[in-house]
Amino acid sequence: MADEKRDYYSVLGVDRDVNDDDLKKAYRKAAKKYHPDLHPGDKEAEKNFKEVNEAYEVLSNKEKRARYDQFGHAGVDPNFNPGGGGFGGGFGDFGDLGDIFGSIFGGGFGGGFGGRQQNPNAPRRGGDVSANVNLSFEEAAKGCKKTVKVPKIDTCDVCHGSGCEAGSTAKTCPVCHGSGRVTTVQRTPFGQMQTQTVCSNCHGSGRIIDKPCKKCAGKGRIRHTVEREINIPAGIDDGQVLNVRSGGDAGVNGGPSGDLHVSVNVRPHPIFERQGYDVYCDIPITFTQAALGDEITVPTLDGKVKFQIHEGTQPGDEFKLRGKGIQRLNYPGKGDQYVKITVEVPKDLSKEQKAKIKEFEALTGEKNYKKQKSFLDKLKQFFTE
Ligand SMILES: [Zn+2]
Ligand SMILES: [Zn+2]
Known part of the structure; x- marks a missing residue:
């Protein structure tokens, strides 16, 4: 049967846009037609039956069907083929087909296909x-x-x-002889049915423990x-x-x-904020430092660094410390650190301090406050228009 695979849709005799219900119906019909128990010893029927199951297994699964539609047989796992170990062994792989067989064969299969479990061992x-x-x-x-x-x-x-207390061992389950499964043969209107169920004596483990380990029961x-x-x-x-x-x-x-x-x-962090691999922090300086420039101390992840603030630094000015950011995850290199300057305006000034500032203010003019001048110019223009 490994020679050439037929198209799954033709195997089930359905169109490529078939819906789930019709797919199920087509499958039931085909499965019933080729079921080996209805054709004992008929190799051709068995082969067809496997083909039908394989096709349904793929087409009834959304993901597999999509892969099949896109890539054909190569798109679906070649190992899922349940035919591998002869009929009996394949049952476990049928997944939710149990209910379908159950309804086709009037429940004769029920127990056998109830086994969604894989081999417990x-x-x-x-x-x-x-x-x-x-x-x-x-x-x-x-x-x-x-x-x-x-x-x-x-x-x-x-x-x-092992599950056994020290010095004891498990023995082989006498019911299933260690296989974990029992096979029963039933008569049905269609003939003899072989069904496999999980052994109820050992719950599928194939072993019986007389003295269970106390720690793990x-x-x-x-x-x-x-x-x-x-x-x-x-x-x-x-x-x-x-x-x-x-x-x-x-x-x-x-x-x-x-x-x-x-x-x-x-x-x-109380000071640092992270964005990607870059680190951000705000540093407050006095307005004198801003006006005159100064050397300030900037905290980084690698410790403190000195930084020269230039004369006339404005609030919101930002500077970058290259490579002082965070190590890139699983890659060489680091991000940068961005330092934003905030300027603190002094509060709670004494009389004397206020007097000095007024004295200073009297000495300043448009030359010192270019931003304000430009703003006032724009304002004038705005009102004269
Ligand atoms: Zn057993
Ligand atoms: Zn134990």
Whole structure:
């Protein structure tokens, strides 16, 4: 059957724009027509039946259908084909087709297809888990190591996953002989039906534990909270999530562990504000400093730096300290720091101070206040027009 694949729509005899209902109807009709139990020993019917199931498996799934429409057979996973292990083994892969068979065959299949579960002894990936970490502004900017509490499921450290008390072992389930499944043969109006169900004696594990491990109650796994040290990369920002591969729940039956997602919260800084990788801060200077210029001290993430304020600096003037920003996340280079000047007007002046300022004011003129002059000129023009 691996020679050449037929178009899935033609297999089911439907148009490419078929809706879900009609697709289901077409599938029922075709599945009933080719069902192997109605054609015992007929290889051709079996092949057609598999083809029909394969087509429906893809077309009934929105995502797979879209991929198939776009890329054809190459677009859908070639490994999903349930035909692989002969008929019985394939049942588990049929997913929600159970209800369809149930209604076609008057429930004869019911139990057999109830098995949405995969083989209980197959390796399964552990679940993903999440944790939070709180960082200061500097920790996020420069990176650090932090210990976080991670609630997760791990293999039991007492029984190492066997679920058995020390010195005892599990025995093979006498009902299913370790397979975790039982096969029953039923008579139906269409002939004999083979159905597979999960073994109720061992719940599909294939093993019976007489003396369960006390710590995990025979489950072989425990839910607990562990502390884990996380490397926080420099440049991480508030609201980002770090993915720690394999930091999640332990896998089952030798499957890989899930991942740990660490959500990052960054506390605001009293002086600095962050935008991307740039740092912003406001620095208040006196109006004398602004008028005469001065050397001021500017805080940066790398410590204090001296900066020369030039004569006549205005409120709102901004200067840039190149490379004094935040380390780029996973890239070389840093952002910049922008310093905005605010000029503080003195308050609570004494009589003497006021007198001096008035004296000073008397000595100033248009030359010293160009902005005001230009504004007044515009104003004059405005009123004479
Ligand atoms: Zn245990
Ligand atoms: Zn069993």
